[in-house]
Amino acid sequence: MPIVEFKPRKTSLPQLEPDDLSTDQQYLYKICIGIQNGTITPNLAKRDPGKMSHARWLTTANRMLRLYIATKNSSLTQIILTEFILKVYAPVWFEIKTKSYIYDGARHLWKAINASRGFPDNVKHITNKVFADNAYFAHPKNLLLAMLSDTRPYIRELAARIKKCRMQTNKMIRVFRVLFLNLDADDYIDLIDWQKTRITEPPLTFNIINETLNNIVKRSLKF
Incomplete structure (x- = not known):
């Protein structure tokens, strides 16, 4: 389909090396930049956006953007x-893609929620349900890992509650449940109500002694 005159629309992509991406990933990155700039290069216009597949949302996104730049009205x-x-x-x-550690998950979830807030209510009615049903990274275990790796010292201090979890003698089997999600949270740490949630230690910190945990709180968790 030929490219038509289209309205540029903003995006906000992280800086990365296109060579680190697959062909389909490069297409998505470049067409997003092209739509933002209002210009599609001849080379990109000729490229295949990728095969349509229900198992690959990325190529579906590619095709939606390709359709946009080829549609007049x-x-x-x-x-x-x-x-x-x-x-x-x-x-x-x-x-x-650029921050793929487990401790980044809660921040990614919050960013998706935050970025979707400007859409109409009928759209948020759909997206909010998807966020709420799939809020696995808003579980306290994953939030605590994110907090340990936070660049803000006072957030890492809050994560030190892991030590308090270790003092619990309750040996109940822990069931991983998706909790009620605070979709109005101003930060990822507020995605849940901590006061109404049973907090247990993340399995990934089981073998970290308190002294090492204190050092992580001081310097941030990094793998």
């Missing part, structure tokens, strides 16, 4: 989908 639905890819899906996808 985009429908409202098409514009909303394009905006969602540019403002939520692609930025978070590439953030995950």
